[in-house]
Amino acid sequence: MLAAFCTGKEKIEVREVAVPAPGPGEVLLRVGACGICGSDLHFYRGDFPAMPNMSLGHEFAGEVAEVGEGVGGFSPGQRVVIEPLRTCRECAYCRSGQYQLCPRRVLLGTFAPGGLAQYVCVPSYSLYPLPEGLDFDLGALVEPLAVAVHALHVVGVSAGERVVVLGSGSIGLMAVLAARAAGAAEVVSTYRHQHQAEAALAAGAARVVEAGEVAGRERERADIVVETVGGRAETLEQGVGIVRAGGRVVVLGLFTQAVRLNALALMLKEVRIAGGITYCRPGQRSDFEVALGILQADPQRARRLITHRFPLERTAEAFAAALDKSSGSLKVQLTP
DSSP states (O other): OEEEEEEETTEEEEEEOOOOOOOTTEEEEEEEEEEOOHHHHHHHHTSSOOOTTSOOOOEEEEEEEEEOTTOOSOOTTOEEEEOOEEOOSOSHHHHTTOGGGOTTOEEBTTTBOOSSBSEEEEEGGGEEEOOTTOOHHHHTTHHHHHHHHHHHHHTTOOTTOEEEEEOOSHHHHHHHHHHHHTTOSEEEEEESSHHHHHHHHHHTOSEEEEGGGHHHHSTTOEEEEEEOOOBTOOHHHHHHHHEEEEEEEEEOSOBSSOOOOOHHHHHHTTOEEEEOOSOOOOSSSOHHHHHHHHHHHOHHHHHTTEEEEEEGGGHHHHHHHHHOGGGTOSEEEEEO
């Protein structure tokens, strides 16, 4: 089979490797679509060291090709979407549904083989049936949407609240979709590029604001701020400045250096800051199930976020397009 690897800064290699065999409790998946995430781009840019013999990709959906020993409930030919976490399933975090905090968690596509391959082995407990009406392209959007769903449940968004999303990359746009679905009265999104502004409005934002103007225009008007930029941006300090007294800020952006923060404003306004990492099962429904429901309710709104599709053989072109915002890229997907 073919699989794609990041072998150095801005270096992608697609090569032939053996098709893996599913072990006990595992399923061999034939990948139908896999998205490129911002965290994949951090490896690609060299912000973090990549494992050159580990295929990237954690936003993927596909078809069951083979089941391993002890797997029940899934059979070859079944279409599924993958919650790409391997966990111990034994610790207190896992038993309480907070498996995103499992000390032995592994995100597929980082320290275990990911979806930028024609086939990949995944734990059977990570599978969700892909509902009728959702194709593999939409299935590959469930993972990033679940990240945004999780962030909003971490800070407890309520119907009627006002949400400001900092950043209109793919996770920022997913946060717009998730906030609308959660009943936010108004969602405002910031942008750097014009195509991002148009995409945020199409995703359901009531208004968009240029990133450099948000501090002056939105000061202390937001109940919740969702930070999705990370890197070296000053968006965390911006978030504390624009959220109302007693408001909440949730951080989804992956910061690559220490950030500046106005601790006096944080204290005087009693702002609550929380991080959000992947997804969990906070109650009867997991974040993944909520995300699947959002996509089922309005699949075409989400589909507009997919701007580029490439075959697996052109993974290097796909990463270059995802990194270059002048290409108009939002969500870039590969179809192995």
